[in-house]
Amino acid sequence: MTAPTSSSEARAARRRRVQQRQTVVFGGLVTILLVVALVAGAMWTGLLPSPLAREFSSAEPTDEPIVRPCLPEDATPMPLSSITANVYNGTDRPGLAGETSDALSVAGVLINQVANWPQGAYGGATQIVAGPLGVRAGYSLARVFPDAVVALESSREDKSVDVVLGAEYDGMLSEDEIANLDPDEQLVAPQDCEPVETPSPEASPEASPETSPEG
Structure with a gap:
């Protein structure tokens, strides 16, 4: 037991x-x-x-300082229907470039490309990037975006412009406000702008009717 x-x-x-x-x-x-x-x-x-x-850091579209191009003397706005633009989203807000490109298309702008800004985040409101041939188009399109900044990309050889939407972007003008813009109002560049050497028409691919988007 x-x-x-x-x-x-x-x-x-x-x-x-x-x-x-x-x-x-x-x-x-x-x-x-x-x-x-x-x-x-x-x-x-x-x-x-x-x-x-x-701390969160927003990468600028370029490491170089922005070059603000000067306008030709007495330049007036171009019709929006004569402007070709690429629209880029420089924020983490999904669909922003698509919505803006739709609104620009309604206003008459020819949209070429819609994508995320390849250089990362943009901390400003709206940056309009233009080459020497597209300076007037850039300033014309900038009227549609409050607080827009026009920047020169000297290596660009066509008249198209890039619309870069940044963290401070708060929308563009409404359809009615765009329709009421004065087509004869003189365009104004900032006082610290830099003169732009415009290529001769012979050097521009768009000067030839065979290469024109209108065909």
Whole structure:
């Protein structure tokens, strides 16, 4: 009769040791989870700095300073229907370039490409990028966008322009406001603009009727 009793006592002792180990393990895990939760809460509320926190940085469209081109003397706006534009989204707002290109198309602008800005994020409102042949088109289209900046891309050889929408973009003029723009109002470049050497018509591919988009 003593063997079964000893066996039962041994099993009971093993159960107690297992239960004690489980209690220690689970208690340790709960303690660790509580500490992690407290630290995370302190980081969330700003009481402790997060090792992963860093300031958000918006990449500019180019590392070089923006060149603001000068306009020809007494330049007036071009009809929007004569302007070809690429529309780029320089933000993390999905669909922004598509919505804007639709509105520009309704206003008469010929849309060539709609995509994300390949140079990353743009921190401004709207940047209109134009080559030497597209300066007047750039300033004409800039009237549609409040706070737009016209930038020169000297290597561009055609008259098309890029519309880059940035983090501060807050919409373009409405259809009625665009229709009420004065077509004879003189275009104005900023005082710090730089003169632009315009290629001769013979050097421009668009000067030839065979290469014209109108065909």
